[in-house]
Amino acid sequence: MVGSVPIAWVLTLAAALFCIGLFGALSRRNTVGILMGIELMLNSVNINLVAFWRYLQPTGTVGLVFAIFTITVAAAEVAVGLAMVIAVYRARLTINADEVDTLRG
């Protein structure tokens, strides 16, 4: 792939996916929808890391190790985030992010 696809294309794909995820995380009301946007952003970061690894330092392992750690941290964050969503749903019977505003003042 390195000879045929310039790295700029892969980076553009990753940036586009990041911006799509950002739009989802900023504009959706459903908390689970916001978390899905965050997952898209983390995936785009991983694509970036792997592209730089493959094109610029394929014999080292830094890029891959970084990507594996990103996947690990993302999985942990999704687990805790969804646990909080379930707890908030039990207390307030809502999952819209703008209806959880009792601290507003």
Add this chain to the structure above:
Amino acid sequence: MNYIVVVIFLLLAAITLVSGVMVVTVKNIIHSALWLIASFIGVAALYLLMEAEFLAVVQILVYAGAVSILVLFAIMLTRHVTGEGTRMLYERWWVALLVALVLFGAVIVPTIWNQGANWDAAATAAQSSITAFGEDAAPGTAVASTINIGESFMREYLLPFEIASLLLLMALIGAIVIAFEEPTSRRRVLTLAEEHALKQRGIVEPRDAEGAVMPTIEAEQAL
């Protein structure tokens, strides 16, 4: 210039991007989660195209196999019974769209303008360091494979590896504690065997944790 690889890359990129767009624009949130799974699998296919086999399999195992199930469970456990009348996006969603587009432009345009040629030159230079193939090659001569990742986890990156495992343990315990539900005392009907066993011990009217009388089958039949 291998045209087949270019076509495959464009196809996979289209699948991933279209799935991503559908994630954030579909109204039904279950469909949104399913499109998210499609984008995860598209990203895994891209990893496979870039010869990161272990990462592709880990992506499917962790993301498409576990995180997506978690997301679907969370959606199913928090369904509002009154229906889907609520709106999906905020009123000023166009602000978010503007921010996303401006960010995309700000990130991509300068880098491709300035650095594109430098990276291509560095990429072709870096490929010359690949002199062997397969799993048996000495480290540092072939594209890094699973064995190299394992070795670097045990050598240079041992501390982050241990910290990551602690992080996962914390997330596991934290998620269980946050979403914990006290087991409520169930007001169930006692079976005939349990009723008989209690009668043998001399208890005629068994009560549960709150002091109310537990219903039994014989009592209900007597009514």
Add this chain to the structure above:
Amino acid sequence: MVETFQQTFGAPLWLAVVLASGLKVTLILVGGSLGMMFLTWYERRAIAYMQDRRGPNRVGPQGLLQPIAEAIKTMTKEDTTPLEADRIVHFLAPVVMLAATVLTFAIIPWGNLFPSDLSVGVLFFVAVGGLHTLGMLMAGWGSNNKFALLGGMRGVAQMVSYEIPQVMAVIPIVLMTGTMSMQRIVEAQSGFGGLAWNVFTPVGLFAFVLFFIASLAEGERTPFDIPEADSEIVAGYMTEYTGMKFAVFYLANYMTNLAICFITTSIFLGGGNGPGVNELGGFLGGFLSLIYFFIKALFLFFIMVLIRATVPRLRVDQLMGFAWKFLLPLVLVNILSSALWVSITRWDQQAQIFTTWFGAPGTADAPNFIRLGVAVAVTVAINLGALVMVMGLNNRASQEHMRATDEELALGL
């Protein structure tokens, strides 16, 4: 196979790759479906004989055409979708399940032939098996039926719980062989005249039993078949499926079990290796390895059928307790013991003390029996000790639980 295409037709590389891949995919699909049909017939006859009756023996000689009759029946049944169900999700669920199953066939070594040799073959099998849970959840949700949803969630909980012992039971083999590629794992079991199977080492034997039990749960066989139990929850997540969609679920189920039998054979029972394969070589050797492979896989399937005919079904909480409290600690201890095995039998520079105590590590032709004996003793002791401890803990916990419930009721609490 790619080279053969290139040479005989003089086709460019990309065309040869496409044709070879197409041929392999066709063979897998056809072979998998035929295998599934044979398995359904075999299971029904075997269970019937175990239950002192005959089983289907009317359609064709000995009932061998029975699966074809069933296929015709399912194809001609009406295909309904529930009224308020999510049509797209309802339609895609059997597709996803079948796709996950057929993908797992990509890494199975048939005798000594390989469709594709991934360097992470074993992990790929588990990863794609995780897509099963997705199909189950989609089926349970898309049916707009409370029983289906409940059955789907229970099924997903079961499969996710048993994925962990299943993955971790293969890790000792990966540690001992040093690679995750299926081809190399099969090749590493070809010593001793084709009988150096992984199941003959104590670590491998334990891992085989644990992997087989966890795979029984993954393939939804009794005693773990809560998701499709006919007498418990109607048909679980498959309640609202009729006709060809139900047949696709059925096909995916049996193909999964077939794939599990094949994978277990390759990893633990030496897949294709057997007495005489290495000596014959060439085409005859390949054919003999294929025969050995099928014999071992069908023997494993016979054990699955035997377990189905004899053991009653586990309740859902018993099932989950079994996975988390019984299988998981044993699997972790097995990994520890396999690490000890590798270090005792192979380490020379990393731990000089082993060389001073036991002598240099032996090669394949001249094994160091002292090291081997010490390793066997240590691993057997650790594994059996863990088994006894876990069984004792579980027994005490369940007795404690029963006594607590009794006391609760007695005190009127």
